[in-house]
Amino acid sequence: MPDTESKLINLYEHPGHLLRRAQQISVSIFYDEMGEELTPVQYAMLRNLESHAGIDQVSLSAISGIDTSTGATVCARLEEKGLLTRTVIPTNRRQRSLTITGAGEQLLSDLIPGSQRLRRRLLAPLSSTEQLQFMALLTKLVRENNEQSRAPLTDGVPAPREVS
Amino acid sequence: MPDTESKLINLYEHPGHLLRRAQQISVSIFYDEMGEELTPVQYAMLRNLESHAGIDQVSLSAISGIDTSTGATVCARLEEKGLLTRTVIPTNRRQRSLTITGAGEQLLSDLIPGSQRLRRRLLAPLSSTEQLQFMALLTKLVRENNEQSRAPLTDGVPAPREVS
DNA sequence: AGTTTATATTCAGTGTACTGAATGTTGTAA
DNA sequence: TTACAACATTCAGTACACTGAATATAAACT
Numbered sequence: 001m002p003d004t005e006s007k008l009i010n011l012y013e014h015p016g017h018l019l020r021r022a023q024q025i026s027v028s029i030f031y032d033e034m035g036e037e038l039t040p041v042q043y044a045m046l047r048n049l050e051s052h053a054g055i056d057q058v059s060l061s062a063i064s065g066i067d068t069s070t071g072a073t074v075c076a077r078l079e080e081k082g083l084l085t086r087t088v089i090p091t092n093r094r095q096r097s098l099t100i101t102g103a104g105e106q107l108l109s110d111l112i113p114g115s116q117r118l119r120r121r122l123l124a125p126l127s128s129t130e131q132l133q134f135m136a137l138l139t140k141l142v143r144e145n146n147e148q149s150r151a152p153l154t155d156g157v158p159a160p161r162e163v164s
Numbered sequence: 165m166p167d168t169e170s171k172l173i174n175l176y177e178h179p180g181h182l183l184r185r186a187q188q189i190s191v192s193i194f195y196d197e198m199g200e201e202l203t204p205v206q207y208a209m210l211r212n213l214e215s216h217a218g219i220d221q222v223s224l225s226a227i228s229g230i231d232t233s234t235g236a237t238v239c240a241r242l243e244e245k246g247l248l249t250r251t252v253i254p255t256n257r258r259q260r261s262l263t264i265t266g267a268g269e270q271l272l273s274d275l276i277p278g279s280q281r282l283r284r285r286l287l288a289p290l291s292s293t294e295q296l297q298f299m300a301l302l303t304k305l306v307r308e309n310n311e312q313s314r315a316p317l318t319d320g321v322p323a324p325r326e327v328s
Numbered sequence: 329a330g331t332t333t334a335t336a337t338t339c340a341g342t343g344t345a346c347t348g349a350a351t352g353t354t355g356t357a358a
Numbered sequence: 359t360t361a362c363a364a365c366a367t368t369c370a371g372t373a374c375a376c377t378g379a380a381t382a383t384a385a386a387c388t
Contacts, residue, residue, distance in 0.1 A: 014279070015286050016190040017208055018302045021229050023187045024345080025309045026180040031346095041374065044181055058336060065185050070375050072337060077373085094336040094383045115178070122179050125308035130301055137290060137298040138182045144289035145189045188375080195376095205344060222366060234345050236367060241343080258353045258366040 029121050033114040037081075037107065041066060043115075045074055046083060049100050050108055056095040057086075083107060193285050197278040201245075201271065205230060207279075209238055210247060213264050214272055220259040221250075247271060 030040045038046065045064045049055065052063070061071030075098065078084045083104035086096045100108075123131045194204045202210065209228050213219065216227070225235030239262065242248045247268035250260045264272075287295045 013299070015283060015299060015302070016194060016204060018306055019183065019187045019190050020204065021306045022302060023183045024229070025306065026183050030180060039373065040180060040184065065188070067376060092384070119179060122309065125305050126301060133297060134301040134305070135177070135179060137294055137301070138179070138186060141287070141289050141298070142182055142185045142189065145286065203343065231346065
């Protein structure tokens with residue numbers, strides 16, 4: 001009998017604990033391959049900004065799966081580093097339009113090889129078949145539990161709320 | 165052709181990003197099912213302490229997969245809450261022996277049903293077969309990448325360094 | 329118009345999680 | 359025994375990630 005539902009002696013049979021460990025490892029490899037210029041979350045937001053020029057902070061946070069409070073501080077740091085600019089939108093002075101700078105785009109393109117190595121290293125313990133399985137299962141788990149966290153993903157391109 | 169190795173347009177094909185989201189969701193469900201008395205990491209450390217009475221902070225951090233700096237602050241908070249006690253070991257005044265209190269053991273046993281619901285909810289999007297697959301793959305990934313993070317797991321029972 | 333409601337952002341506070349350094353203790357070697 | 363290395367713990371600093379509340383703006387409604 002596989003000990004999936006029975007005794008909970010070993011904490012490492014708990015999916016939550018394993019996920020925490022996997023994330024730690026992922027972050028660690030990230031810094032190894034991508035350097036110290038960006039944190040994983042900063043990278044994710046900048047990468048998402050690249051394909052959604054002029055988006056506002058709330059929408060960018062949403063597609064990045066990050067709570068808006070956190071998203072604001074992340075954007076502030078990216079602005080400090082000169083990787084994006086924030087400008088108040090005249091037609092809706094609540095929103096700030098975000099634009100990636102040249103330095104930001106340069107950095108992203110410099111980081112492409114690292115991001116590929118990161119992915120390969122993280123999945124290296126699995127065979128190619130297992131890699132596909134794992135990604136499919138993880139995607140399914142995230143997608144269907146999506147609404148659980150404070151920062152549920154707005155799927156795909158989330159109707160950029162007519163910034164213009 | 166499955167887009168596993170090709171273009172990296174969609175960030176949600178990146179394992180690291182998915183792992184971060186999965187962890188967010190896991191934490192969120194944790195609070196939902198386990199209440200606010202303990203954080204996930206506090207729970208993990210207390211649970212590990214239960215089966216390793218008298219262990220020192222460094223060893224407990226190691227088996228919990230937590231860096232010792234972080235482990236120290238977590239233990240301090242658990243002591244404040246009256247869930248464990250820390251006493252300097254006379255024979256080695258560097259180390260502090262940790263002991264779970266009655267209140268700590270009570271709390272852990274109260275949380276057992278919640279921890280089972282947590283596990284079920286987290287894995288609910290997957291069929292039973294998929295759940296087994298997923299746990300196996302995640303375990304493999306964590307185990308073989310173990311040394312990557314600052315807090316590599318000492319496997320199983322890590323030779324409690326003769327506390328006594 | 330004036331009031332409510334919704335929205336975007338920010339702020340205060342707590343808790344991981346890490347790095348790098350400091351402190352104190354123990355054990356070993358010159 | 360004195361110097362040095364190893365070790366356990368702590369501390370300072372940075373960055374997520376969340377909650378709950380505050381602020382400012384915009385839209386809707388009476």
